[in-house]
């Protein structure tokens with residue numbers, strides 16, 4: 118297709134915390150500066166900046182992208198902000214990728230920031246407006262509804278029980294104990310803890326859910342010639358895909374995310390992957406709720422429909438399993454600053470594939486990894502595949 | 508890089524920092540009000556609700572009967588062909604028992620939101636509504652339900668002209 122190879126050459130992130138002293142602009146700066154320092158580049162080397170962050174109502178800052186831009190390293194540079202709901206953190210590096218793959222830029226800084234704590238009394242207040250203003254909002258919906266309705270449909274279709282799903286929360290919160298930036302590391306959490314946690318919106322319970330979080334993550338993307346000058350360990354972007362389904366969410370069967378499958382097929386085709394279950398060695402699917410990891414593994418064609426819980430129970434998705442899933446600790450354990458959470462997953466692949474993930478390092482020298490995010494009205498799938506060599 | 512970095516930036520604030528007035532902050536309340544026009548399709552949907560009917564539209568190309576109605580088919584990207592009266596009953600596609608409000612305050616009685624597949628529309632065509640007059644422990648996917656309407660005088664042409672759906676007798 119006449120596209121240039123693009124590598125991830127640097128990454129940085131802040132701690133993920135419930136409420137940060139830093140402003141969003143300061144968080145963005147910390148992550149972006151760390152990413153540049155990690156590959157010994159300066160702002161002068163950056164041709165353009167791709168920023169991902171939630172809509173303006175979230176922070177109460179109109180033109181929030183412009184507000185954050187200085188912190189994202191965009192002073193007097195080509196700058197673009199994107200948002201596709203929870204899918205943003207994986208879409209922003211896709212946007213950075215096409216800036217470089219097209220030949221437009223040699224170096225693109227990708228920054229994702231979220232400061233959820235500013236919205237009072239709870240950031241759900243900003244989320245409420247995703248529901249249709251005339252046919253849904255008069256019924257008094259809250260954001261938990263869509264997850265509860267989707268989770269119940271998924272459980273019913275496959276005859277699953279809460280304990281089958283709670284295993285995901287336990288795995289990810291335990292994995293997060295090894296992440297230095299994690300908000301909710303729980304090295305000793307058990308399935309019983311999840312099953313005994315407060316019921317919020319059945320079948321969703323407190324410990325099925327990722328926490329409200331502040332934080333920022335940044336990546337440096339570079340064209341092949343630049344990447345090879347900067348590092349002997351470039352991590353290539355092998356494939357990208359994204360897809361959006363209809364906002365008429367009550368007209369779709371929620372048990373299966375078809376749009377995630379479309380996004381995955383697009384990315385697999387670009388990466389030349391024919392047998393994803395053999396060729397993807399490490400997976401960071403989007404896990405804002407525990408059932409979502411299972412739902413997404415199925416949509417990504419990495420598990421048969423309804424079979425992801427079995428893989429989890431058998432330890433296949435453990436950090437030491439055959440297909441490690443969310444070795445970072447995921448959103449459930451590291452935290453869920455919406456756009457930054459998705460980019461954290463891509464950063465995790467970068468560190469894992471370079472063998473630099475420390476205590477989180479998966480065994481077996483993985484060479485290909487996939488990160489995926491999801492969002493809007495249960496509607497968008499964004500997928501990126503990274504690999505070393507080739 | 509991750510394993511090479513010893514200290515990550517970011518300062519976590521805690522409840523006690525605010526209680527002890529150790530940190531400063533500024534607050535603001537937006538003053539934004541909106542009036543949403545119904546549009547063509549939902550305008551007729553609401554007008555029919557006021558008369559006690561649930562109405563959908565059908566596309567002859569893909570042969571779907573959809574609800575809520577729209578003026579164009581998003582699959583075929585062409586105008587819908589006809590309005591179709593549906594039944595004011597259906598089946599529970601999925602549901603939740605919700606114990607919290609949007610701000611996470613607890614409620615006494617759980618609210619029961621559900622996607623209800625409307626009889627007369629194509630399979631899987633649901634709308635979001637609430638269930639009522641039902642023991643929460645008895646609700647299940649597949650439950651047959653019927654609309655409980657407000658009295659005609661009280662209807663305003665809104666989705667809430669249906670108070671809720673209850674199990675069919």
Ligand SMILES: [Zn+2]
Nearest residue numbers: 566569580583
């Ligand atoms: Zn059609």
